[in-house]
Amino acid sequence: METSNLRIKLLSEINLIPEEKLEELYNFIHYFRVCVEASIGTPEKIMQFAGSWDGMSDETFADLNEEIITRRQQAFLGRRSGETSLG
Numbered sequence: 096m097e098t099s100n101l102r103i104k105l106l107s108e109i110n111l112i113p114e115e116k117l118e119e120l121y122n123f124i125h126y127f128r129v130c131v132e133a134s135i136g137t138p139e140k141i142m143q144f145a146g147s148w149d150g151m152s153d154e155t156f157a158d159l160n161e162e163i164i165t166r167r168q169q170a171f172l173g174r175r176s177g178e179t180s181l182g
Contacts, residue, residue: 112120148156
């Protein structure tokens with residue numbers, strides 16, 4: 096379906112919503128749009144982190160990498176132990 100036709104159908108449906116439900120519908124649509132916009136990573140947003148570790152020494156980078164691995168393992172173990180206690 097073409098975008099313009101879909102927009103017309105949406106607006107027609109919105110016009111049929113009772114007045115007392117419009118605020119609820121607005122909040123839903125607004126939240127949906129904001130989430131969609133936030134999930135889209137533009138190349139500019141992504142590239143601002145390019146080279147973040149460029150000036151970091153190999154030793155510091157290795158320490159950082161080890162800490163990330165350790166924290167991920169701890170987080171995973173915490174979730175797994177929580178899941179098994181429920182079962």
